[in-house]
Amino acid sequence: MILQKTAQIHQLVLLVLSCLIYHADCLPNIVILFADNLGYNDVGAVTDTSGNFSSLTRTPNIDKLGQDGMKLKNWNSAAALCSASRSALLTGRYPVRSGIFPGVFKPDAENGLKSEEITIAEYLKQQNYATSIVGKWHLGQREEYLPTNHGFDEWFGIPYAMAGGSLDNHLCGFDSNATIWLPLFEGTKIVQQPVDLTNLAQRYADKAQKFIERNVANHQPFFLYVPFSHVHQLCAPQQNSCQWASKQFSSDSPKASFADAVEEMDWIAGKVLDQLDKSNVANDTLVIFTSDNGPWLAEQSCSGSKGPFEARWFRDNVDPDCTACPLDYIPSPTEERPRRCVFAGKEALYQIDGVHCGEDVGLGSYWEANIRMPAIVRWPGKVPKGKEIMDMVSTLDVLPTILNLIGVSPQVDLDGIDVSPLLYQNATNTSVFDDRILFFWRDGFKDGPLPAPWGRFDVVAAKLGNIKAWFYTKSAHYNADEEVLHDPPLIFDIISDPAEAYPLDPKEHWHTIQKIIKKVEEHKGTVDWNEPLTLATDPKFYPCSNRNAHCRSDLKITIEAQQ
Numbered sequence: 001m002i003l004q005k006t007a008q009i010h011q012l013v014l015l016v017l018s019c020l021i022y023h024a025d026c027l028p029n030i031v032i033l034f035a036d037n038l039g040y041n042d043v044g045a046v047t048d049t050s051g052n053f054s055s056l057t058r059t060p061n062i063d064k065l066g067q068d069g070m071k072l073k074n075w076n077s078a079a080a081l082c083s084a085s086r087s088a089l090l091t092g093r094y095p096v097r098s099g100i101f102p103g104v105f106k107p108d109a110e111n112g113l114k115s116e117e118i119t120i121a122e123y124l125k126q127q128n129y130a131t132s133i134v135g136k137w138h139l140g141q142r143e144e145y146l147p148t149n150h151g152f153d154e155w156f157g158i159p160y161a162m163a164g165g166s167l168d169n170h171l172c173g174f175d176s177n178a179t180i181w182l183p184l185f186e187g188t189k190i191v192q193q194p195v196d197l198t199n200l201a202q203r204y205a206d207k208a209q210k211f212i213e214r215n216v217a218n219h220q221p222f223f224l225y226v227p228f229s230h231v232h233q234l235c236a237p238q239q240n241s242c243q244w245a246s247k248q249f250s251s252d253s254p255k256a257s258f259a260d261a262v263e264e265m266d267w268i269a270g271k272v273l274d275q276l277d278k279s280n281v282a283n284d285t286l287v288i289f290t291s292d293n294g295p296w297l298a299e300q301s302c303s304g305s306k307g308p309f310e311a312r313w314f315r316d317n318v319d320p321d322c323t324a325c326p327l328d329y330i331p332s333p334t335e336e337r338p339r340r341c342v343f344a345g346k347e348a349l350y351q352i353d354g355v356h357c358g359e360d361v362g363l364g365s366y367w368e369a370n371i372r373m374p375a376i377v378r379w380p381g382k383v384p385k386g387k388e389i390m391d392m393v394s395t396l397d398v399l400p401t402i403l404n405l406i407g408v409s410p411q412v413d414l415d416g417i418d419v420s421p422l423l424y425q426n427a428t429n430t431s432v433f434d435d436r437i438l439f440f441w442r443d444g445f446k447d448g449p450l451p452a453p454w455g456r457f458d459v460v461a462a463k464l465g466n467i468k469a470w471f472y473t474k475s476a477h478y479n480a481d482e483e484v485l486h487d488p489p490l491i492f493d494i495i496s497d498p499a500e501a502y503p504l505d506p507k508e509h510w511h512t513i514q515k516i517i518k519k520v521e522e523h524k525g526t527v528d529w530n531e532p533l534t535l536a537t538d539p540k541f542y543p544c545s546n547r548n549a550h551c552r553s554d555l556k557i558t559i560e561a562q563q
């Protein structure tokens with residue numbers, strides 16, 4: 001009893017101290033809004049400095065967030081794909097250190113994010129935060145790897161990407177027996193399979209709003225992580241709609257255009273932000289919005305755009321015969337249709353034209369379209385409103401920055417850095433960031449210890465200041481073009497040349513190149529990548545609500561049924 005009391009007093013003293021030290025109200029709430037495969041150019045707030053809508057999509061809520069917060073215009077994704085990027089966000093460590101490579105966790109993955117990894121949610125839990133995730137997890141679908149075993153009190157969402165399971169009219173290529181339906185989880189239970197897309201956004205919004213409402217009523221600091229299931233495309237022969245939204249955003253719901261899907265995602269964000277206002281905690285809440293990686297450009301109209309990040313040098317230098325196909329399609333050129341792609345196993349039914357590999361420079365690659373993320377940080381009264389910064393930051397930095405905010409030291413070595421000086425002050429001295437270097441690891445090599453098509457995992461590019469150095473160039477990792485070694489590295493000034501059109505003369509940047517090479521070697525020396533966790537799969541691990549009903553659930557939850 002005495003011990004318990006002492007511990008409580010100790011905690012209180014720490015809390016008061018942290019308030020004094022950080023000049024912030026005690027323990028702010030934290031909300032992370034994390035889009036899936038959303039490009040920099042797909043959000044009005046980021047592309048348009050006036051804050052008006054972009055030409056493609058209407059994102060009034062995210063635009064408003066951008067106006068009220070800070071836009072970080074040189075925010076870098078930490079990895080080329082979903083699982084790895086999410087691991088980096090939640091742990092502050094390069095995914096290669098956590099074994100989250102190559103590719104992503106498949107729906108029948110044996111492994112997931114290991115229990116010894118310490119997530120943001122676990123750190124916050126230790127500080128008595130309530131923690132919730134609403135949306136896509138993608139760090140392992142077996143019970144021991146689910147969010148509720150990684151520091152989250154509750155979870156409502158889908159364990160992987162929207163292309164991780166079939167839906168009616170959307171049979172995945174890997175689901176020839178029609179049993180692998182896309183599941184919706186609550187905690188550790190499947191509550192619907194396949195998920196009903198006509199009201200998923202509404203249910204996500206309800207869960208998030210209720211979580212905020214409940215915790216504000218309880219005077220409980222909270223961490224809400226909303227990894228949207230939007231705007232990842234569905235498993236789809238492309239003749240069917242490959243995006244989805246409710247009736248509010250698509251008259252033919254759940255069929256939808258890419259713009260409909262973006263707009264519905266923005267609507268969920270708006271509901272979360274509305275609730276912060278309604279509950280009167282907007283000023284006590286740090287909100288971060290960004291995307292896990294860039295657009296899946298091989299998916300063409302189902303995908304976002306590369307915007308100014310055209311990778312022009314690469315487009316003009318890669319094998320002109322290389323074709324990039326959408327998911328489940330493989331190149332099958334004919335004389336008349338040199339870019340023909342066929343749906344594997346159902347060639348007669350589904351054929352479409354792919355794109356030149358030089359255009360496939362988003363998801364799965366490290367061209368700027370897949371690195372530079374739309375990013376906003378809002379905290380009224382703490383983070384300057386309407387400011388835009390070009391300092392190089394990374395998704396890796398979210399965890400260390402939050403730890404600094406709550407006055408907690410990391411329990412392991414981190415790759416991310418605390419970027420508080422950029423956020424909270426009118427920083428004039430940011431020299432701490434001058435030597436900042438980011439490393440970009442990718443698979444897709446012709447040879448290596450990993451099974452094809454991965455080959456090996458290696459640092460293919462690094463960024464130091466404005467300079468990006470390429471050691472190996474390639475389109476998205478799944479394409480047939482072989483990696484090209486550059487020695488000396490191919491270098492671009494990605495601030496003045498975001499299209500990566502004009503390689504710089506290595507002789508003029510020799511000092512920087514040498515510095516980058518040295519840092520890459522040092523970094524690689526600290527990484528042991530012998531344990532790829534994403535490869536082991538077994539059909540018995542497919543989430544299945546009812547084996548007697550071919551893994552379909554009878555439970556139908558619709559807005560109409562609830563009313």
Ligand SMILES: [Ca+2]
Nearest residue numbers: 036037082292
């Ligand atoms: Ca993604």
